[in-house]
Structures are given as structure tokens and as C-alpha cells.
Amino acid sequence: MINTIATTANALTILVYAAIPLTIILVYALVAIWAERKIAGFIQDRLGPMRVGGWHGWAQSIADLLKLIQKEDIIPTNASRFLFKFAPFMMFAASYAAFAVIPFSSGYIGSNINIGVFYLLAVTSLLTLSIIMAAWASNNKWSLLGGMRSAAQMVSYEVPTIATVLTVIVVSGSLNLMTVTEMQSGNDILGFLPNWFIFQNPFLLVAFVIFFISILAESHRVPFDLPESESELVAGYQTEYSGIRWAMFMLAEYADMLLLSLLGATLFFGGWNSPFGEFMSGPLWGFFWYMLKGLLLVFVMMWIRWTLPRYRVDQLMHICWSILIPLSFINLVLVALWELIF
Amino acid sequence: MIELITDTDERREMTINMGPQHPSTHGVLRLELLLDGEIIKKVKPHIGYLHRCFEKYAEEMDDYAKVIPYTDRMDYVSAMNQEHGYVIALERMLELEVPDKVEHIRVIVAEMQRIASHLLGIGAFGLDLGAFTPFLYLFTEREKILDIFEKVSGARLLYNYMAVGGLMRDVHPEFKADVADFVKTFRPKIKELDDLLSYNKIFVKRTANIGILPVKVALNYGASGPVLRGSGMKWDLRKNDTYSIYNQFEFDIPVGSGEVGTLGDCWDRYNVRVREMEQSLLIIEQALDSMPEEGDVMEAIPRRIRMKEGEIYTRTESPRGELGYFIVGDNSATPYRIKVRAPSFVHLSMLPAISKGSLIADIVAIVGSIDIVLGEVDR
Numbered sequence: 042m043i044n045t046i047a048t049t050a051n052a053l054t055i056l057v058y059a060a061i062p063l064t065i066i067l068v069y070a071l072v073a074i075w076a077e078r079k080i081a082g083f084i085q086d087r088l089g090p091m092r093v094g095g096w097h098g099w100a101q102s103i104a105d106l107l108k109l110i111q112k113e114d115i116i117p118t119n120a121s122r123f124l125f126k127f128a129p130f131m132m133f134a135a136s137y138a139a140f141a142v143i144p145f146s147s148g149y150i151g152s153n154i155n156i157g158v159f160y161l162l163a164v165t166s167l168l169t170l171s172i173i174m175a176a177w178a179s180n181n182k183w184s185l186l187g188g189m190r191s192a193a194q195m196v197s198y199e200v201p202t203i204a205t206v207l208t209v210i211v212v213s214g215s216l217n218l219m220t221v222t223e224m225q226s227g228n229d230i231l232g233f234l235p236n237w238f239i240f241q242n243p244f245l246l247v248a249f250v251i252f253f254i255s256i257l258a259e260s261h262r263v264p265f266d267l268p269e270s271e272s273e274l275v276a277g278y279q280t281e282y283s284g285i286r287w288a289m290f291m292l293a294e295y296a297d298m299l300l301l302s303l304l305g306a307t308l309f310f311g312g313w314n315s316p317f318g319e320f321m322s323g324p325l326w327g328f329f330w331y332m333l334k335g336l337l338l339v340f341v342m343m344w345i346r347w348t349l350p351r352y353r354v355d356q357l358m359h360i361c362w363s364i365l366i367p368l369s370f371i372n373l374v375l376v377a378l379w380e381l382i383f
Numbered sequence: 384m385i386e387l388i389t390d391t392d393e394r395r396e397m398t399i400n401m402g403p404q405h406p407s408t409h410g411v412l413r414l415e416l417l418l419d420g421e422i423i424k425k426v427k428p429h430i431g432y433l434h435r436c437f438e439k440y441a442e443e444m445d446d447y448a449k450v451i452p453y454t455d456r457m458d459y460v461s462a463m464n465q466e467h468g469y470v471i472a473l474e475r476m477l478e479l480e481v482p483d484k485v486e487h488i489r490v491i492v493a494e495m496q497r498i499a500s501h502l503l504g505i506g507a508f509g510l511d512l513g514a515f516t517p518f519l520y521l522f523t524e525r526e527k528i529l530d531i532f533e534k535v536s537g538a539r540l541l542y543n544y545m546a547v548g549g550l551m552r553d554v555h556p557e558f559k560a561d562v563a564d565f566v567k568t569f570r571p572k573i574k575e576l577d578d579l580l581s582y583n584k585i586f587v588k589r590t591a592n593i594g595i596l597p598v599k600v601a602l603n604y605g606a607s608g609p610v611l612r613g614s615g616m617k618w619d620l621r622k623n624d625t626y627s628i629y630n631q632f633e634f635d636i637p638v639g640s641g642e643v644g645t646l647g648d649c650w651d652r653y654n655v656r657v658r659e660m661e662q663s664l665l666i667i668e669q670a671l672d673s674m675p676e677e678g679d680v681m682e683a684i685p686r687r688i689r690m691k692e693g694e695i696y697t698r699t700e701s702p703r704g705e706l707g708y709f710i711v712g713d714n715s716a717t718p719y720r721i722k723v724r725a726p727s728f729v730h731l732s733m734l735p736a737i738s739k740g741s742l743i744a745d746i747v748a749i750v751g752s753i754d755i756v757l758g759e760v761d762r
Binding site (some may be wrong): 050081084085086087110140182186263264266267273274275347348349350351353354355356 | 397399405406407421509512513514515516519520523581583585586588589709742743745747
């Protein structure tokens with residue numbers, strides 16, 4: 042009897058634990074989509090959504106979501122039905138699963154495993170698979186082209202991403218994201234700067250730049266948004282999707298942006314550590330700082346999106362294979378040497 | 384016919400339809416692409432989705448003047464220039480003297496329309512390459528021109544403003560001030576455009592050395608306007624076969640130079656348009672200075688146009704190139720025939736020649752850089 046209660050309680054705890062990132066993602070996605078439109082509006086000298094909900098159109102994303110839910114679920118005649126239906130959910134699942142190892146604050150991490158980074162990189166690889174799945178199952182030539190582009194792009198850009206993550210691992214000596222964050226506590230650099238990895242070592246600054254470019258490509262943001270480049274491939278792998286399935290793709294895309302930004306915040310910007318040392322620290326403040334850092338990176342991604350044109354597919358590959366990958370490996374060696382000497 | 388791409392045969396080539404509902408075919412153009420991966424082996428433009436029987440319509444009218452609103456609808460983003468060409472053709476045929484004030488107003492609105500048209504062309508070109516923001520910045524400027532046109536003619540897109548021998552009505556009293564104000568505010572924006580788009584590294588990478596059109600090929604196909612000038616040929620009908628009062632103004636003909644790539648590439652065609660906007664501003668300024676205040680813009684309009692027997696071909700420089708009107712009169716008030724030589728149609732025919740072997744992303748850039756308007760292609 043007591044045992045059953047304990048297991049039920051345990052199961053409930055696990056559920057609540059697992060639901061926390063989901064809540065965060067859902068709330069974030071609604072805010073981020075609204076914010077993206079607002080930011081686009083301000084960059085482009087216009088207002089953006091202004092009507093729904095009164096204050097600056099804050100309820101626009103909610104209204105859009107309601108509209109998308111009500112839409113007819115169209116599956117093309119020649120589509121591979123199961124894969125077509127499954128792909129968007131798999132894509133979101135891959136993004137969501139990766140949030141398990143993200144240390145949201147000193148008090149909360151979904152799963153405190155010691156191969157956190159490795160797990161995160163492995164699970165996000167499923168995104169590529171789900172995009173190809175969606176593209177192939179649609180049986181549409183534009184989708185297929187988008188899917189092929191995305192496969193090439195994500196597989197290529199995973200290399201510099203991993204290489205730059207490795208540079209941080211060389212410094213931290215741990216794959217556990219919680220440990221990595223804890224190592225960055227305190228304000229000792231030059232007497233006032235926080236002990237974040239980006240300030241610890243000049244080569245880690247280079248690593249961050251490479252990492253940021255790679256995550257732009259990994260999350261399909263301009264200037265690397267080729268898989269869904271609307272002016273070339275109509276909508277890439279999303280061409281045949283509508284309604285809630287399309288909404289799942291959007292959700293997954295925004296979740297992926299947040300995930301990679303949070304990873305960047307953990308690896309380079311001290312995760313949940315406050316920039317003022319002991320001041321304003323603690324689990325709740327930690328969550329605040331962590332989300333702030335992550336969302337700042339997301340903001341930069343949006344800013345870039347509304348400023349730059351798009352690269353061509355061969356130029357994209359060129360940047361990856363002949364610039365970023367060699368640079369990131371040289372950087373890895375330099376970081377290792379720096380660690381040896383100092 | 385449904386072609387399953389899940390077939391398992393060894394075929395590597397794929398036929399794909401780009402358009403007529405595609406975001407970057409600038410209207411209802413359909414391109415049939417034969418692809419090997421992303422490389423284009425063959426491209427075949429299919430047109431006719433916007434065919435509106437311009438010629439037949441013109442032959443059915445009982446008045447030459449009634450064709451004017453229809454010329455607007457050919458190249459709907461540069462309606463003033465279309466009207467300008469048509470009324471000039473008729474005036475030459477009727478040997479009409481047009482008042483000086485009318486000529487000045489026509490030149491000013493035609494040049495403003497050229498700027499508006501180029502703004503749209505450049506903006507859409509940037510949009511094709513993924514640059515969303517410049518498009519909206521340029522539209523803000525285009526909006527100012529349209530506002531002036533609205534005050535002048537009452538319409539924002541299809542004006543029906545020019546009449547044979549004059550104008551439908553006089554400009555509003557603040558016209559000069561409005562235009563001068565626009566010229567002043569617009570000039571710095573060109574600099575801004577250069578910073579944001581023209582010399583943007585990614586933009587240059589996407590447009591330099593793409594869709595190269597050698598001057599010889601351009602001449603063989605009969606290219607004109609910015610497309611021909613982008614290939615380095617100094618040919619502008621405003622100077623080379625002058626009409627209206629363009630010979631009174633001083634301006635340059637910008638030509639492509641291969642500054643960032645090869646002569647005649649997409650970037651050159653783009654840059655010619657940007658530099659042309661500067662020259663148009665110069666013309667507008669000079670025309671504003673010499674424009675007479677007094678005068679009736681409607682005094683020379685004939686009450687009834689009765690064309691004598693004969694034919695005429697006149698050509699004017701529209702924002703897209705040589706716009707020609709071939710008019711045959713048969714001693715009545717109804718045109719016997721009006722044939723239009725549309726530059727967009729000629730330029731579209733070059734597409735297969737300059738896009739072979741490029742990537743899908745390039746064909747978008749090439750179509751954007753020749754700046755076609757489908758209303759004019761199909762007429």
C-alpha cells in the first residue's frame with residue numbers, strides 16, 4: 042500500500058518534472074512568435090501586430106494558434122500517410138527531449154546525467170531525420186529539394202557545432218551541463234568580470250562566434266534558411282503542411298532556436314549564474330538570468346534574420362567545410378594548448 | 384499528369400514547375416525547369432496567364448483616347464511611362480504641338496514613375512534573395528511618389544492622366560513643392576540602400592557572376608533598357624532617340640562595369656537601376672526649375688481624334704527598356720491596329736540563354752534582375 046502511494050507520487054513528480062520544460066517551451070513559443078513579428082516590424086519601420094488583445098497585439102500568436110487548430114488537416118493524395126502525419130511530432134519530440142539536460146536553474150534540471158552535452162547533440166540529430174521524413178513523405182518536388190538541402194546543411198553544420206562544444210569541454214572537463222555551469226560561478230576575472238567561459242580564454246571567444254554561426258545554420262535562420270527559403274522553394278519541406286501539423290513545425294523550430302541559444306548560454310555565458318556574483322542569485326533568479334541570456338541570443342538571431350539576405354546552397358557548404366570546420370579544429374587545438382600552459 | 388517522384392527508376396533528371404503560383408516569379412509566369420539535383424539543365428518560360436487582348440481591345444474602340452487607360456494596365460507598375468509613349472505616338476501622327484508646361488509635367492511624372500518602378504524592381508529583387516527589410520524601406524519611398532501621383536491624377540496605380548495633346552487636368556498648386564521635397568528626402572535613401580543592400584557581402588555573392596549576359600547576346604535578342612545597359616552598352620532612348628523635351632536636360636547614362644563580378648551579371652543590372660534613380664532625380668530637378676507656372680494643360684487636346692491613313696512606330700524609354708507603339712490609322716476614329724513592343728517580353732525570351740547551368744537559387748536572382756512585369760509580357 043505505502044509502496045503504491047510512493048510510486049504514484051514518484052510518477053507524479055516525474056510527470057511534473059517533465060512538464061516544466063514543455064510549459065516553458067509553449068509559453069516561450071507564443072511570446073517569441075509575437076516578439077519576432079514585433080522586432081521585424083520595428084526593424085522595418087512599421088508597427089507589427091497591433092489589434093488582437095489590445096496592448097500591442099499581445100494575443101496575436103494565441104489567435105493564430107486557434108486559427109491553425111481549426112484548419113482542415115490536408116494530406117496529399119500521393120503522400121506517405123503515416124510518415125507525413127508523424128514527421129512534425131517527431132520533430133517537436135526531438136527538440137523537447139533535448140531540453141531534459143538543460144539546467145534551467147541551480148534547483149532544476151530535467152535529468153542530471155553526466156553525458157548531458159553528448160545526449161543533447163545526439164537527440165537534436167533527429168531533427169534532420171524528421172525534416173527528411175516530412176520532405177519525402179509529402180511527395181512534392183519542392184519539399185524534396187528542401188529536405189535534401191536541410192539534410193546536407195544540418196549534417197555539415199553539426200561538425201563545427203560539435204567542435205566548438207568540444208573546446209568548452211576541454212576547458213570544463215565535464216559533459217554534465219550542471220557541472221559546466223557550476224564551474225562558471227564567481228566573479229574573479231580582472232576582479233569584477235564573472236567567471237564565464239567566454240571571458241576566461243580568448244580562443245573561447247572565437248569558439249563562441251563559430252558556435253553562433255553554426256547554430257544559426259542548425260536552426261535554419263537567415264542567412265542560412267535554405268531548407269524553407271520561401272522565394273526559391275515555396276516553403277521547402279513545409280510546402281504541403283497546413284493547420285496544426287504546420288504549427289508543430291513552427292513550434293519545433295522556435296523550440297530548437299531556444300534550445301541552441303540556451304546551450305550557448307550554458308557553455309559560454311555562465312548558464313544560471315548571476316552576472317553580479319552573489320547578488321541576485323538563487324534558484325529563481327538563476328532561472329531569470331538563464332532565460333534572459335537565452336532570449337538575448339534568440340533576439341540576435343531574429344535581428345540577423347531581418348537584416349541579411351540569404352546564402353546560396355553551395356556557398357553555405359563552402360562556408361561550413363572550408364572556413365568554419367578548419368577554423369574550429371585549429372581553435373580546439375589552441376584552446377587545449379592554452380589550458381596546458383596556463 | 385502526375386509524375387511520382389517515388390518511382391525507383393534510375394532517372395536523375397526531374398522536371399519541376401516554378402509558378403504560376405510561386406512567390407518569386409513576379410506574377411503569373413510559369414517556368415518549366417529540368418533539374419539535375421539543384422542544377423538547371425533547361426528552362427522554358429510559359430506565358431499567357433495574364434493575356435488581356437490589348438490589341439483586339441484597341442481595334443474595337445471608337446476613339447484613340449479610349450485606349451489610354453488600357454495602356455496603363457500593360458506595365459502596371461510604370462503606368463505613366465506607358466501612357467507617355469502612347470500619347471507621343473499619337474501626337475507625332477497628328478502633328479500636334481504640345482504646350483511647354485505639359486511636356487515638363489509629363490517628364491517629371493515619367494521620371495518619378497521610373498524611380499517608383501525601379502524601387503519596386505530592386506525591392507522585389509532583394510526579396511527574392513531573402514532580404515526582406517530593404518523591400519519595405521523602398522516601398523516607403525515608393526509610397527511617397529504614389530501619394531504625389533494621387534494628388535495629381537486621383538489614382539495610385541493606374542492613372543489615366545496623360546491625354547493626347549495635354550493632360551487630363553492640371554497639377555495641384557503644391558506640386559512643385561511636393562516633388563522638390565521628395566527629391567530632397569529621397570537622395571540620402573539611395574546611400575542607405577547602397578549600405579544595406581548594394582554592397583552587402585552576401586548580396587554581392589548572390590548576384591555577382593550570375594546570369595551573365597554578354598553585350599552581343601543582348602543585342603541579338605533585342606534587349607534594351609537597364610538590361611542592355613547592364614551589359615555595358617550606352618544606349619538610352621532618352622538620349623539616343625530623344626523624345627518629349629529630354630534633350631533640354633543634362634544627365635548621364637549609367638552602364639554596367641563589372642565592378643564586383645563579370646560585366647553583364649545580375650549585380651550590374653541591379654546597379655544600373657540604382658544609379659538610374661540618381662539620374663532621374665537630376666532630370667526632375669532640372670525640369671522643376673524650368674517648368675513654366677502659367678499655361679493651360681488642356682488647350683491642345685483635340686476634341687475628336689480622326690487619324691489619317693498611315694502608320695507610325697515610336698519608341699520611348701520605359702523603366703524596363705524600349706517601349707514601342709506601332710499604330711496604323713485608316714482615316715477613321717478607330718485604330719486599325721495598335722501593336723506594342725514590350726521590353727519585358729523580349730527580356731523574358733533571353734532567360735533560357737542566360738540561366739543554363741545555374742542553380743535554382745540563381746534562376747530566382749536572374750528573373751529578379753531582368754525585372755519583368757507579366758502584364759506587359761502577355762498584354
